[in-house]
Amino acid sequence: MSTTISALSDEAAGISTVAALMGHPTRAAILAALVGGGALPAGTLAQIADVTASTASEHLARLVEGGLLTVVSSGRHRYFRLRDASVAQALEAVSAVSVSAPARRRTAGPSPEMRLARSCYDHLAGSLGVGLADALLRQGVLLPGERAFELTAQGAVRLSALEVDVASARTRKRLFSPTCLDWTERRFHLAGALGAAILQRFMEARWVARRTDDRSLRVTVAGQRVLQREFDLDLPPAP
16 A cells, blocks of 8 residues: 555544544534533533433543543543644534535524624634634735735734734744634634634723623624724624
8 A cells, every 4th residue: 555545544534533523413512512612511511412411421531532522620520621722623614514515404503693703712703703814814914825824024013013912822832823614604714823812812802702601702892993993894783
């Protein structure tokens, strides 16, 4: 077997393994509940997936063993979260593909709140995330790339002026500015350390605020003003 064929076989095996882990309805529900970047206990995840505690434990063990989840301990309590941002990006991309794929039965789509603005692990997604990425490209803050955006020198100055911690983002042991296929928009938004720094700044400045029931974000009045003034970005009124 040639080196190329062997590499393709390994890649196919990896895809098959991950797809099998994500594909079970219970595991898919658990993963979807964690895409926002939070950590939840097994009991809460069992309720979300509508299964018994023992069934949830079995699926959680498989997800941890498969490298999609990690366990965080706090005293006697154990919480589960996605291993890292790359898992969230994979889930977001799979969801984007599933929007246009034929389904056996019609299911309710994402809510208007989720479409407008949400967190994808630790960065902005939805109309806000894609719209902001488009604006940063138009303004020369970012340059397009095949798998990642490139932050320009003037872009770094511009974001730093908005108090986005670009310098700290550069020191993170993760990809700096990769693209991420948006679930609802089916276009790319900004992920990675830079995307996380932007969301952190938006949260600290109260330009966006988390909702209590899911990973959707509410764009505040102050946030709408900043988005319009700095990025010429007009979002529809918050639902």
